[in-house]
Amino acid sequence: MVGDLAEKTSVRAVLEIRKAGESEIRVMTKSSTVDLVTKTDERVEKIIIGSLIKEFGEGTHCFIGEESVAKGEPCILTDKPTWIIDPVDGTTNFVHGFPFVAVSIAFAVKKQLEFGVVYSCLEDKMYKARRGKGAFCNDEPIQVSDVKDINKSIIISEHGTDRSPEKVKKIFSTMQKILCIPVHGLRGSGTAATNMCLVATGAVEAFFEIGIHCWDIAAGAVIVQEAGGILLDVDGGPFDLMSRRMVSANNDVIAKRIIKEIEIFPAARDDATPEKK
Numbered sequence: 152m153v154g155d156l157a158e159k160t161s162v163r164a165v166l167e168i169r170k171a172g173e174s175e176i177r178v179m180t181k182s183s184t185v186d187l188v189t190k191t192d193e194r195v196e197k198i199i200i201g202s203l204i205k206e207f208g209e210g211t212h213c214f215i216g217e218e219s220v221a222k223g224e225p226c227i228l229t230d231k232p233t234w235i236i237d238p239v240d241g242t243t244n245f246v247h248g249f250p251f252v253a254v255s256i257a258f259a260v261k262k263q264l265e266f267g268v269v270y271s272c273l274e275d276k277m278y279k280a281r282r283g284k285g286a287f288c289n290d291e292p293i294q295v296s297d298v299k300d301i302n303k304s305i306i307i308s309e310h311g312t313d314r315s316p317e318k319v320k321k322i323f324s325t326m327q328k329i330l331c332i333p334v335h336g337l338r339g340s341g342t343a344a345t346n347m348c349l350v351a352t353g354a355v356e357a358f359f360e361i362g363i364h365c366w367d368i369a370a371g372a373v374i375v376q377e378a379g380g381i382l383l384d385v386d387g388g389p390f391d392l393m394s395r396r397m398v399s400a401n402n403d404v405i406a407k408r409i410i411k412e413i414e415i416f417p418a419a420r421d422d423a424t425p426e427k428k
């Protein structure tokens with residue numbers, strides 16, 4: 152029921168994004184000149200949250216949405232049933248017409264992710280997974296790759312929106328080290344949600360990033376795990392959805408090899424108090 156609703160809601164969101172993509176896109180900025188947001192992000196998030204509230208009634212479920220948090224709503228994951236939403240993941244791609252843009256909707260209860268839908272709008276691929284029930288792309292089961300040899304892998308990472316020279320240096324130093332292991336290639340689609348689905352389908356072996364937010368990866372986290380993959384913190388510890396850092400991989404051999412090369416830099420937790428952000 153929750154899953155059907157998430158799917159139905161993602162379809163509505165995708166139609167809205169496609170329609171908006173055909174007309175002129177008004178771009179605004181958030182934390183910096185490269186952190187973009189559009190009226191579509193805001194409208195689609197309202198549509199998604201509005202249709203979920205209509206279904207479940209006001210006050211029964213919590214919502215963590217990228218644009219609501221940007222406007223000051225809290226970003227705390229509690230035990231209550233909670234929807235974690237990125238209305239347009241890959242906003243920069245959307246603005247530029249780079250063809251990877253996804254809607255990401257996840258559902259958690261007691262802080263455990265139960266369900267995730269990532270709808271890659273322009274490829275027309277709906278990825279979905281429910282805890283314990285497998286992962287699917289357009290209703291076909293998907294599985295991570297079985298590669299264990301890092302030299303035969305493709306790895307995804309992104310450089311994010313923070314352009315402070317020290318951080319950029321660490322990000323590119325990590326990428327350089329991984330490239331020179333050597334791996335078959337480095338990639339990045341510009342959307343974390345889609346990157347995780349590429350791990351889940353076996354197109355790449357791993358995706359890691361520091362700086363992502365819970366709404367970028369919540370749905371993808373269920374999809375990767377249900378496709379047989381694993382999630383870890385960038386220091387090799389357990390994955391923490393609110394920590395803004397993650398390695399998703401097909402298996403722990405690949406994950407641990409990548410982790411050896413990651414130069415960690417600080418990112419304030421999603422659930423940090425405002426003074427700590």
Ligand SMILES: Nc1ncnc2c1ncn2[C@@H]1O[C@H](CO)[C@@H](O)[C@H]1OP(=O)(O)O
Binds near residue numbers: 311312343362363367
């Ligand atoms: N500060 C940040 N640093 C790194 N990645 C970020 C980020 N904020 C958002 N992202 C997300 O990470 C991917 C690219 O790095 C995108 O999925 C982007 O989501 P967005 O398009 O919804 O903002």
Ligand SMILES: [Mg+2]
Binds near residue numbers: 240
């Ligand atoms: Mg996002």
